[in-house]
Amino acid sequence: MIEFTTWDILRNLLLAARWTVVLSLVAFTGGAIVGLAILFLRISKGKAARVFASGYIELFQGTPLLMQLFLSFFGLSLLGIEVPAWLAAGIALILWTASFLAEIWRGCVEAIPKGQWEASASLGMGRLQQMRHVILPQALKIAVPPTVGFSVQVVKGTSLTSIIGFTELAKAGQVIANATFAPFTVYGFVALIYFVLCFPLSKSSQFLERKLNVAHRNH
Amino acid sequence: MGYVFDYSWLGQYSGVLIKGVWLTVWLILVGATFGVALGVACAWARALGPMWLRPIVGGYVEVIRNTPFLIQLFFIFFGLASIGFQFSETTAALTAMIINLGAYGCEIIRAGIQATAKGQFEAGWSLGMSRLQTFWHVVLIPSLQRIWPALSSQIVILMLGSAVVSQIAAEDLSYAADFIQSRNFRAFETYIVATLIYLALAILLRQLLKGVGWLLFPKRSAAR
Amino acid sequence: MSLIEITEVRKSFGDNEVLKGIDLNVEPGEVIAIIGKSGSGKSTLLRCINGLETINAGSIQVAGAQLATDELHLKALRLKVGMIFQGFNLFPHKTAGQNVMLSQMVVKKTPKPEAEAMAKKMLDRVGLGHKFDAYPDELSGGQQQRVAIARALAMQPVALLCDEVTSALDPELVQEVLAVVKELAAEGMTLLMVTHEMRFARDVCSRVVFMHMGRVHEIGPPDEVFGDPKTPELRQFLGAQH
Numbered sequence A: 001m002i003e004f005t006t007w008d009i010l011r012n013l014l015l016a017a018r019w020t021v022v023l024s025l026v027a028f029t030g031g032a033i034v035g036l037a038i039l040f041l042r043i044s045k046g047k048a049a050r051v052f053a054s055g056y057i058e059l060f061q062g063t064p065l066l067m068q069l070f071l072s073f074f075g076l077s078l079l080g081i082e083v084p085a086w087l088a089a090g091i092a093l094i095l096w097t098a099s100f101l102a103e104i105w106r107g108c109v110e111a112i113p114k115g116q117w118e119a120s121a122s123l124g125m126g127r128l129q130q131m132r133h134v135i136l137p138q139a140l141k142i143a144v145p146p147t148v149g150f151s152v153q154v155v156k157g158t159s160l161t162s163i164i165g166f167t168e169l170a171k172a173g174q175v176i177a178n179a180t181f182a183p184f185t186v187y188g189f190v191a192l193i194y195f196v197l198c199f200p201l202s203k204s205s206q207f208l209e210r211k212l213n214v215a216h217r218n219h
Numbered sequence B: 001m002g003y004v005f006d007y008s009w010l011g012q013y014s015g016v017l018i019k020g021v022w023l024t025v026w027l028i029l030v031g032a033t034f035g036v037a038l039g040v041a042c043a044w045a046r047a048l049g050p051m052w053l054r055p056i057v058g059g060y061v062e063v064i065r066n067t068p069f070l071i072q073l074f075f076i077f078f079g080l081a082s083i084g085f086q087f088s089e090t091t092a093a094l095t096a097m098i099i100n101l102g103a104y105g106c107e108i109i110r111a112g113i114q115a116t117a118k119g120q121f122e123a124g125w126s127l128g129m130s131r132l133q134t135f136w137h138v139v140l141i142p143s144l145q146r147i148w149p150a151l152s153s154q155i156v157i158l159m160l161g162s163a164v165v166s167q168i169a170a171e172d173l174s175y176a177a178d179f180i181q182s183r184n185f186r187a188f189e190t191y192i193v194a195t196l197i198y199l200a201l202a203i204l205l206r207q208l209l210k211g212v213g214w215l216l217f218p219k220r221s222a223a224r
Numbered sequence C: 001m002s003l004i005e006i007t008e009v010r011k012s013f014g015d016n017e018v019l020k021g022i023d024l025n026v027e028p029g030e031v032i033a034i035i036g037k038s039g040s041g042k043s044t045l046l047r048c049i050n051g052l053e054t055i056n057a058g059s060i061q062v063a064g065a066q067l068a069t070d071e072l073h074l075k076a077l078r079l080k081v082g083m084i085f086q087g088f089n090l091f092p093h094k095t096a097g098q099n100v101m102l103s104q105m106v107v108k109k110t111p112k113p114e115a116e117a118m119a120k121k122m123l124d125r126v127g128l129g130h131k132f133d134a135y136p137d138e139l140s141g142g143q144q145q146r147v148a149i150a151r152a153l154a155m156q157p158v159a160l161l162c163d164e165v166t167s168a169l170d171p172e173l174v175q176e177v178l179a180v181v182k183e184l185a186a187e188g189m190t191l192l193m194v195t196h197e198m199r200f201a202r203d204v205c206s207r208v209v210f211m212h213m214g215r216v217h218e219i220g221p222p223d224e225v226f227g228d229p230k231t232p233e234l235r236q237f238l239g240a241q242h
């Protein structure tokens, strides 16, 4: 048996944590893009589009992320390709993130007073122009705190990709815990690293929210 | 291509699925009950409790909310076992769920408590009730009513998140799916079925929580 | 010994001294009206008597129960004095009857049937026996305030503190509440009420306290206080009332 020093454990975990960060960034960015598309469908005039979007949201929010990861992993391999875990993980996380961001942002868009839609329509703007020039800029401001808040869920969500074999922080933790027979220390460190990643995001979300509330009250 | 979907295994493994569903249901019913109770206790401590207790509970809430449930589960099942606190898979899963919901519930319920008008507390006190009695009989129910939708969502999220307890071999629905797909070599179909069952459970759970709300809050408008 | 003895009571919020040495003795059965400008400390005085505010100096005694900050003493005191608030503060998730029953059962450990009988009696007394099962938001403001009075009475206090109990009411609902208060006074209940209803104070009260800048500025029977004010401040206050 190889002896692991505390430093060895921590160093290996930190190396793996890079992949947690990368995957989180990919999931969040991709999720934001897909989420924006779902948002547009969700608030569009067409009934079919709205039904599709709410079905999408219901499906991804109403089923476990773990199942989505498995389906992505095994579903892709049905297409006959040997799927690397990172690809399956990335796709599932992006779709999952998109469903939550779309729903969060819909709330923000709906918080914009109806008069804004009517005023911009009366100026002859089309639906997309209204969104782009009038609604989104206002919705964006109130969307920032809950969006940052949700990024915490994304970071934590990446831990599930360890289950389909992607080697990030949680997976590294499992491997090292098994090798060192020191699961208490190892999982303690793993939790600590996640905490260090998530806590600043949580706090800044709360901070931004408070700032926004204060700004609103002064109106 | 030309993959043919095959669900003929369903009959053979329905017993396994039902057993898995049962544990998932049991875990969420018991976990949510105790988790909400823990959340109420923590919310009280954080909003109204003694000053020395507030930062302790705050620390607990932050730690839980900023670490993955999977790691909490591993820490409880593997980590604590290694220092002498051994739990069965099911107990560890249940404990992790209660601790997790306790933290999220704490923050949600606290918001409900803090939205309570000061006059409600004062009315309770002036009738001779102690602080704890006032909290319990006067403040708690309208506070819960205020945040019931948010708390319900959190409970559904916990149920879906509980799928990872299969990773410590607690024999829930996702464990059943793992087991079946290792036998029938029909992984995709198996997880489709499991996913749809989870979806149905989520919908049912939401309805159940609505019903609990009806029972708990006979007066619909009391939350204001 | 008086029923309520308020001696040299001082109360500050930060640097703001709101009560600057209040002395007041109330005899059993007395009905005292407290009048004065906004911010003169009327509400604060009542809240101190009920232990909702902690006093900085002086002492308050009600029927031998001393005001102190621990829960046991507070409870003993609060069992002797009931408080009625401007905003009613009924419990929204409980019916009128349950509102009246709750504290009897929780504080006095009265068995449910007795608490229920008492609740019926008290609601009858304020003319709302038929509203036993109504929730607060199904009642008018005047009815809510009468339930609040019944709720306080059910604890069988020796005195009631009323802080502008009709101020939150629409004008047409004021009289039904005042009628209940008047009846209580007639039955011999000791009342300390902050009020802007000068007519009512003149008709019903045994003494009137005029508070000014955190002090009892003038005190006496209503005829004297209203008919022959001694200080310019009181004269000005009364002049501004019409």
Ligand SMILES: Nc1ncnc2c1ncn2[C@@H]1O[C@H](COP(=O)(O)OP(=O)(O)OP(=O)(O)O)[C@@H](O)[C@H]1O
Pocket: C013, C016, C018, C036, C037, C038, C039, C040, C041, C042, C043, C044, C045
């Ligand atoms: N909780 C508090 N914190 C700080 N200051 C307070 C507090 N409560 C009351 N005060 C201050 O104490 C003073 C007296 O207030 P109080 O409510 O007793 O006046 P009041 O005579 O009842 O007036 P009103 O007729 O408007 O009800 C006011 O200047 C008020 O701002």
Ligand SMILES: [Mg+2]
Pocket: C042, C043, C044, C163, C164
């Ligand atoms: Mg006042």
